[in-house]
Amino acid sequence: MIHYDRHAVHDALTHPHGPPGLPATMERIVADKHAAQSQVPWQELRARVHAIKEYAIANLAWLLVEFEKQFSARGGTVLWARSADEAAAQFLDICKHHNVRSVVKGKSMLSEELELNDRLAAAGIDAVETDLGEYIVQLAGQKPSHIIAPALHLSRQDIGKLFAAKLGIAYTDDPQALLAAARTRLRQRYLEAGLGMTGVNFAVAESGTVVTVENEGNQALSAAAPPVYVALMGIEKVIPRLADLPPFLHVLARAATGQKLSVYTHHFLGPEDGRTWYCIIIDAGRTNVLADAATREALYCIRCGACMNVCPIYRRVGGWAYGWVYPGPIGSVETPQMIGVERAGELPFTSSLCGACQGECPVDIDLPHQLVHMRRKAVARGAAGKGIERSAFRFWARAMSSLPAYRRAIRLARFGAGLSARIGWKPGPLAAWTRHRDLPPIADETFKEWWERRA
Ligand code: SF4
Numbered sequence: 001m002i003h004y005d006r007h008a009v010h011d012a013l014t015h016p017h018g019p020p021g022l023p024a025t026m027e028r029i030v031a032d033k034h035a036a037q038s039q040v041p042w043q044e045l046r047a048r049v050h051a052i053k054e055y056a057i058a059n060l061a062w063l064l065v066e067f068e069k070q071f072s073a074r075g076g077t078v079l080w081a082r083s084a085d086e087a088a089a090q091f092l093d094i095c096k097h098h099n100v101r102s103v104v105k106g107k108s109m110l111s112e113e114l115e116l117n118d119r120l121a122a123a124g125i126d127a128v129e130t131d132l133g134e135y136i137v138q139l140a141g142q143k144p145s146h147i148i149a150p151a152l153h154l155s156r157q158d159i160g161k162l163f164a165a166k167l168g169i170a171y172t173d174d175p176q177a178l179l180a181a182a183r184t185r186l187r188q189r190y191l192e193a194g195l196g197m198t199g200v201n202f203a204v205a206e207s208g209t210v211v212t213v214e215n216e217g218n219q220a221l222s223a224a225a226p227p228v229y230v231a232l233m234g235i236e237k238v239i240p241r242l243a244d245l246p247p248f249l250h251v252l253a254r255a256a257t258g259q260k261l262s263v264y265t266h267h268f269l270g271p272e273d274g275r276t277w278y279c280i281i282i283d284a285g286r287t288n289v290l291a292d293a294a295t296r297e298a299l300y301c302i303r304c305g306a307c308m309n310v311c312p313i314y315r316r317v318g319g320w321a322y323g324w325v326y327p328g329p330i331g332s333v334e335t336p337q338m339i340g341v342e343r344a345g346e347l348p349f350t351s352s353l354c355g356a357c358q359g360e361c362p363v364d365i366d367l368p369h370q371l372v373h374m375r376r377k378a379v380a381r382g383a384a385g386k387g388i389e390r391s392a393f394r395f396w397a398r399a400m401s402s403l404p405a406y407r408r409a410i411r412l413a414r415f416g417a418g419l420s421a422r423i424g425w426k427p428g429p430l431a432a433w434t435r436h437r438d439l440p441p442i443a444d445e446t447f448k449e450w451w452e453r454r455a
Helices: 009-015 019-037 040-059 062-074 085-096 107-113 114-120 132-139 156-167 173-193 217-223 243-259 286-291 294-298 304-310 312-317 328-339 356-360 367-382 387-400 403-423 428-433 447-454
Strands: 077-081 104-105 127-130 196-200 202-204 210-213 230-233 264-268 276-283
Touching: 019 243, 019 304, 019 312, 040 062, 040 243, 040 294, 062 077, 062 202, 062 276, 077 085, 085 196, 085 230, 085 276, 104 114, 104 173, 104 217, 107 114, 107 230, 114 127, 132 156, 132 173, 156 173, 196 217, 202 243, 210 217, 210 243, 217 230, 217 264, 217 356, 243 328, 243 387, 286 294, 286 328, 294 328, 294 367, 304 312, 304 328, 304 356, 312 328, 328 367, 356 367, 387 403, 403 428
Parallel strands: 077 276, 104 127, 104 196, 196 230, 230 276
Antiparallel strands: 202 210, 210 264
16 A cells, blocks of 8 residues: 655655665766757657647536546546545456456556556556566565656666576576566466556547557557557546647657657557456545646646656655655655645645756646645645744744844854854754754854844
8 A cells, every 4th residue: 555654755765766866867867858858849749748738627517527538438437436436346346247257457557546556456456567667666565766767776787587486497687588577477368368557648529539658568568469458537537639749759868868759659548349348437535636827837747757766855865765756856746735735735845946847847847836836735734844844934034024133143152053063962953954964063153144244
């Protein structure tokens, strides 16, 4: 089960495979992205996809109904789910109805929201992830640490040991040999599976088409090999027309992996004879994001991961520290809206507000302002900035509001710092704060004092 947990950050900082290698990896990914985006009119494409998403989210109600109409006309069945629990129950009902004992899963972060693997296992249904990164973290009994590269936190040596232990092969850290071992096992699973599922990158309202993009071919096999296919789709995935798709394909692959285009773009057009298709359209807290005009833009997200790759906080702590499915700046905006400000109100504070996330976002989502808005919301609901922190900021706000008060506060701080240095003691909260940080010394005189002394 995934639960938001503020203490997860400590685990992430002390995890042996975690953050140390992350910044260099992120640098490489970002450099590839910049090279790829320099080949196209990037700002024009960003403006275009932003405008399409703005229209789609503003017209969500009728676009989703139109998608349902067209998908149904092609022979599929659409189910609607208000919550993750409801969606998971519908998925299990489908499995029961078709007597499914084995499921192959294409990559879907939404299925992580539903905690689908655990729920299927509890129902005695064997589910296997077929995306290589997801397969690795499933074998390791872990959760993805990045939305595009789920096993980013593991080295090939880690994976070699894992495959030796779990798949019974001789240890190797040769990527091709590891890939071949995974492929051999997964092929058999496609043949045995009673149901395949994938996430949805885009849902085209005018045609009822489910579009997925990927590099490995596993989504096509998950959708096409078993007799039953289920697409799990968040309400924000719908776009109006097929003609709106190309600019998204241009920016998504470039922003996610630095590729010009993903290796495969699938247009699932409807079931052939003898096969059954479902699409579960899921809210699961997205209408909370929609209802708040200040965060509505977060629903324009196309899940490329670029904001995580440049975020100085993500680079330091990795994805698990955020404690829920979506890490990084977009997760820090969406998670409190989706699972409750009371549970995850501290997440918007995991940002330096440097603005790099918006600069890299292919949809130009104004993440910094949304983070500030969510901070305000969390403080107003008492979910952050409690106790001593609140008192300290009140004191500082008063000190900053008048020059004499500011000067008195600086003198007091200087005296306190000097005393603390002399007796070697710090008050509890300050001692905790400085355990992993240096507190810069307070200057002997302020600039203004120095200026006045000179004059
Ligand atoms: S917010 Fe933007 S950069 Fe971050 S994952 Fe979504 S689309 Fe990508």
